[in-house]
Amino acid sequence: MATLTSKVPSGPLAQKWEKHKTEIKLVNPANKRKYEVIVVGAGLAGSSSAATLAELGYKVKSFVFHDSPRRAHSIAAQGGINAAKNYQNDGDSVYRLYYDTLKGGDYRSREANVHRLAEVSVNIIDQCAAQGVPFAREYGGLLANRSFGGAQVSRTFYARGQTGQQLLLGAYSALSRMIAQGGVEMHTNSEMLDLVVIDGHAKGIIVRDLITGKITRHTADAVVLATGGYGNVFNLSTYARGSNATAIWRAYKRGACLANPCYTQIHPTCIPVSGEYQSKLTLMSESLRNDGRIWVPKKKEDARKDPNTISEADRDYYLERIYPSFGNLCPRDVASRAAMRMCNEGRGVGETGLGVYLDFADAIKRLGEPAVRERYGNLFDIYHEITAESAYKTPMRIFPAVHYTMGGLWVDYNLMSNLPGLFVLGEANFSDHGANRLGASALMQGLADGYFVLPYTIGDYLAGQKAGSRPSTDRAEFKEAEENVRTMTQRFLASKGREPVSHFHKRLGKIMWEHCGMARTRESLQEALKQIPALKEEFQANVKVPGSGDTLNQSLEQAGRVADFIELGELLCRDALTREESCGGHFREEYQYPDGECKRDDENFGHVAAWEYQGEDREPLRNIEPLNYEFAKMSVRSYK
Amino acid sequence: MVANNSTKSFSVTLRVWRQAGPDQPGKFVDYTATNLSPNMSFLEMLDVVNDDLTLKGEEPIAFAHDCREGICGTCSCTINGKPHGPGKGVATCQVYMRSFREGDVIVVEPFRAKAFPLVKDLITDRAAFDRIQQAGGYISVRTGAAPDANSIPVPKNDADLAMDAATCIGCGACVAACKNASAMLFVAAKVSHLGLMPQGQPERDKRVLAMVQTMDEAGFGNCTNQYECSAVCPKLISHDFIARMNRDYVAALFRAKFKPVSNSSGGGA
Numbered sequence: 001m002a003t004l005t006s007k008v009p010s011g012p013l014a015q016k017w018e019k020h021k022t023e024i025k026l027v028n029p030a031n032k033r034k035y036e037v038i039v040v041g042a043g044l045a046g047s048s049s050a051a052t053l054a055e056l057g058y059k060v061k062s063f064v065f066h067d068s069p070r071r072a073h074s075i076a077a078q079g080g081i082n083a084a085k086n087y088q089n090d091g092d093s094v095y096r097l098y099y100d101t102l103k104g105g106d107y108r109s110r111e112a113n114v115h116r117l118a119e120v121s122v123n124i125i126d127q128c129a130a131q132g133v134p135f136a137r138e139y140g141g142l143l144a145n146r147s148f149g150g151a152q153v154s155r156t157f158y159a160r161g162q163t164g165q166q167l168l169l170g171a172y173s174a175l176s177r178m179i180a181q182g183g184v185e186m187h188t189n190s191e192m193l194d195l196v197v198i199d200g201h202a203k204g205i206i207v208r209d210l211i212t213g214k215i216t217r218h219t220a221d222a223v224v225l226a227t228g229g230y231g232n233v234f235n236l237s238t239y240a241r242g243s244n245a246t247a248i249w250r251a252y253k254r255g256a257c258l259a260n261p262c263y264t265q266i267h268p269t270c271i272p273v274s275g276e277y278q279s280k281l282t283l284m285s286e287s288l289r290n291d292g293r294i295w296v297p298k299k300k301e302d303a304r305k306d307p308n309t310i311s312e313a314d315r316d317y318y319l320e321r322i323y324p325s326f327g328n329l330c331p332r333d334v335a336s337r338a339a340m341r342m343c344n345e346g347r348g349v350g351e352t353g354l355g356v357y358l359d360f361a362d363a364i365k366r367l368g369e370p371a372v373r374e375r376y377g378n379l380f381d382i383y384h385e386i387t388a389e390s391a392y393k394t395p396m397r398i399f400p401a402v403h404y405t406m407g408g409l410w411v412d413y414n415l416m417s418n419l420p421g422l423f424v425l426g427e428a429n430f431s432d433h434g435a436n437r438l439g440a441s442a443l444m445q446g447l448a449d450g451y452f453v454l455p456y457t458i459g460d461y462l463a464g465q466k467a468g469s470r471p472s473t474d475r476a477e478f479k480e481a482e483e484n485v486r487t488m489t490q491r492f493l494a495s496k497g498r499e500p501v502s503h504f505h506k507r508l509g510k511i512m513w514e515h516c517g518m519a520r521t522r523e524s525l526q527e528a529l530k531q532i533p534a535l536k537e538e539f540q541a542n543v544k545v546p547g548s549g550d551t552l553n554q555s556l557e558q559a560g561r562v563a564d565f566i567e568l569g570e571l572l573c574r575d576a577l578t579r580e581e582s583c584g585g586h587f588r589e590e591y592q593y594p595d596g597e598c599k600r601d602d603e604n605f606g607h608v609a610a611w612e613y614q615g616e617d618r619e620p621l622r623n624i625e626p627l628n629y630e631f632a633k634m635s636v637r638s639y640k
Numbered sequence: 641m642v643a644n645n646s647t648k649s650f651s652v653t654l655r656v657w658r659q660a661g662p663d664q665p666g667k668f669v670d671y672t673a674t675n676l677s678p679n680m681s682f683l684e685m686l687d688v689v690n691d692d693l694t695l696k697g698e699e700p701i702a703f704a705h706d707c708r709e710g711i712c713g714t715c716s717c718t719i720n721g722k723p724h725g726p727g728k729g730v731a732t733c734q735v736y737m738r739s740f741r742e743g744d745v746i747v748v749e750p751f752r753a754k755a756f757p758l759v760k761d762l763i764t765d766r767a768a769f770d771r772i773q774q775a776g777g778y779i780s781v782r783t784g785a786a787p788d789a790n791s792i793p794v795p796k797n798d799a800d801l802a803m804d805a806a807t808c809i810g811c812g813a814c815v816a817a818c819k820n821a822s823a824m825l826f827v828a829a830k831v832s833h834l835g836l837m838p839q840g841q842p843e844r845d846k847r848v849l850a851m852v853q854t855m856d857e858a859g860f861g862n863c864t865n866q867y868e869c870s871a872v873c874p875k876l877i878s879h880d881f882i883a884r885m886n887r888d889y890v891a892a893l894f895r896a897k898f899k900p901v902s903n904s905s906g907g908g909a
Binding site: 048051052055066067068069070071072073075076085087123125126127128129130131132134135136137138139140141142143159160162165166169172173174176177179180186188211240241242274275277278279280282283381382385386388451452455498499500502503544546547551552554555 | 763
């Protein structure tokens with residue numbers, strides 16, 4: 001059984017991080033270059049940590065499956081990044097950001113981590129502005145803010161609808177600088193396919209070069225995974241097609257615990273699905289909810305009518321009606337489920353009946369079309385490209401879609417997993433967002449982890465490792481891991497099946513969405529747990545992977561990722577089944593208040609569930625880390 | 641008004657560049673794509689064609705893609721002779737089949753340029769862009785060393801212009817469209833983004849000189865002011881930035897010749 005010690009420092013909440021920084025061990029500047037750190041992934045968390053570790057003097061090897069680190073999916077984040085700067089003088093503070101994030105997460109995150117996140121949020125904005133990130137400005141030249149869900153202050157910094165892109169390019173520029181200086185050895189087109197564990201410590205990885213097919217061993221003093229979330233387990237999501245869970249899943253199979261996989265975020269404002277061939281769902285930024293009003297017709301028979309012909313009196317602005325104090329800006333899980341309830345009542349709009357309106361008519365009347373265009377023009381353009389409709393003239397149709405995963409590899413306060421030497425950052429870990437993430441907090445967490453947390457905490461681990469003691473790649477553990485990768489690759493290529501990989505990914509996605517999506521029940525989850533192992537068997541017997549392993553082979557890459565998604569999907573359902581409560585993004589129909597809100601069970605489930613792999617055919621072990629709230633009180637979340 | 645989204649299915653012929661590797665000969669191969677919906681994206685159409693090829697035991701067409709929402713810059717097909725295809729201000733992944741009609745022959749090629757060596761089929765190696773960035777596409781600010789963000793006011797217009805340049809997704813369409821395979825629009829966007837902001841001033845001269853030099857060494861051609869680049873740019877970045885970079889470059893060259901340099905200039909870490 002894994003030992004899960006959170007290592008949260010003692011003392012008052014607001015002083016824990018300061019105190020911890022003064023107490024953890026340091027590596028002296030001359031010794032830092034004797035340590036090598038592997039960083040896998042080059043999104044916000046990966047790029048920022050690789051750059052910062054190299055600036056400190058560590059030797060960094062960075063791996064990314066993309067052809068350039070600038071392409072990681074952080075780049076697609078649209079709306080913004082939160083920070084408790086209180087530049088608006090509207091009553092914001094570190095405490096409020098901490099409290100909003102904790103409450104938004106439905107009291108399932110680790111209190112001390114969340115407070116630290118709020119503390120360092122202000123440094124992130126300073127750092128990014130200094131890097132030249134072109135944040136939106138007011139006429140006086142100072143930074144502008146917008147509002148996001150789950151908060152009653154304006155604390156979101158943004159760069160048009162491309163904030164993720166600009167922040168990632170900032171981190172990429174810092175990374176590029178360190179590559180040029182020799183501090184970072186960059187490996188693009190390189191996919192991590194296994195973790196090497198030696199004497200209980202993570203000490204290396206096995207990598208496949210996606211262009212040549214060459215499989216190589218890499219040793220290090222510590223391994224950092226910043227490989228993002230696992231939302232593509234649902235097949236259709238707002239993730240990039242390449243986003244995958246392979247790195248964290250293979251680490252799980254080497255002993256790292258996977259925490260709260262059932263906490264998945266369904267984003268309320270995405271463009272609805274249009275057909276079977278669909279490969280991806282596109283998000284319409286939450287920032288649209290600043291000015292857009294969400295509604296469905298009051299009467300079912302109006303659901304197929306041209307929305308512009310439906311009178312005000314016949315419209316139900318249901319978020320404003322149900323949640324008057326937060327209105328259209330209630331948190332994502334709340335807004336998504338409300339949309340689902342409206343559609344279940346038969347009032348959903350569009351051809352499929354799976355959609356609600358997001359209407360800008362009032363905003364255009366109030367602000368004028370040019371002002372709306374300036375704020376949201378690029379989002380309206382995206383909407384137009386996909387649907388061939390103009391949101392200036394007719395309301396957008398939106399529907400919830402999988403967008404983010406709050407669960408991930410278990411980490412302690414130092415962001416180290418239960419496997420010593422393995423650090424996990426950004427969306428790949430589990431700690432800061434609890435059961436639901438607030439908008440504009442993913443960018444904040446990725447950069448907090450990479451710029452301001454890991455660079456301090458990794459020293460505490462490395463100081464305990466003898467400089468120059470990293471193992472040789474000739475060790476048996478490396479050989480075994482490489483063999484493991486080769487066997488997997490060869491098995492796929494040798495399979496004489498009849499269906500392409502995508503066939504299985506689509507079927508997995510359907511099982512997950514239908515049985516473990518926005519609403520889950522004991523029966524639906526039990527059904528999923530029957531169907532997924534059957535799908536896994538069928539996949540192994542019937543997948544067809546053309547081509548060879550010693551060249552670029554996208555089918556082969558996809559086969560490995562889908563194999564992992566199938567297994568992870570099963571664990572996700574198992575986690576959802578055992579968590580007999582509703583909280584945040586995890587909604588069990590059996591556990592709800594009469595008004596349809598989440599009914600938590602703090603007494604029995606006020607904990608983190610961290611799953612531990614026990615072998616191919618054995619049930620995983622469910623470890624528990626109790627969430628001891630010293631400062632906040634777990635209370636019923638209300639946005640009414 | 642709800643747009644007239646016909647859902648009638650149709651077929652097209654794809655004429656696709658197939659090349660197993662950089663040292664192998666390449667050729668066009670025709671495929672028929674049937675049962676297409678106008679609401680399908682161009683890449684979703686390729687997905688369907690690839691699944692069919694897989695079932696037939698043939699090797700699928702390798703093409704680069706990732707975010708499928710026009711921001712990561714991975715996708716890079718030249719469609720009917722135009723990088724990123726028929727749309728304006730969109731990437732390949734944002735092209736929808738409603739742009740095509742029954743019976744169309746659609747020619748699909750990689751982004752061709754000497755500095756973008758071919759990897760396989762429709763995929764090219766654009767690492768030269770990364771090398772240009774490494775030469776100077778950054779502001780040297782160590783993590784933790786930044787002043788309060790509002791201590792550096794930036795005039796709104798400068799910030800907006802910088803953002804116009806910074807929206808570049810690094811796809812390389814500008815290079816593929818240019819008869820000289822010039823990367824001037826890409827480099828100008830990068831140089832201008834940082835050069836327009838006060839934070840970017842200390843390294844402004846050094847940056848433009850180093851990035852242009854690396855661009856030249858990578859084998860990109862020169863600009864002859866035809867502006868195919870901005871016409872195909874998925875972010876519609878203006879060629880005005882090229883003029884701006886040229887001014888920056890000349891000024892930096894001039895200053896590099898005449899600016900006094902301290903004898904102890906090695907002191908800065």
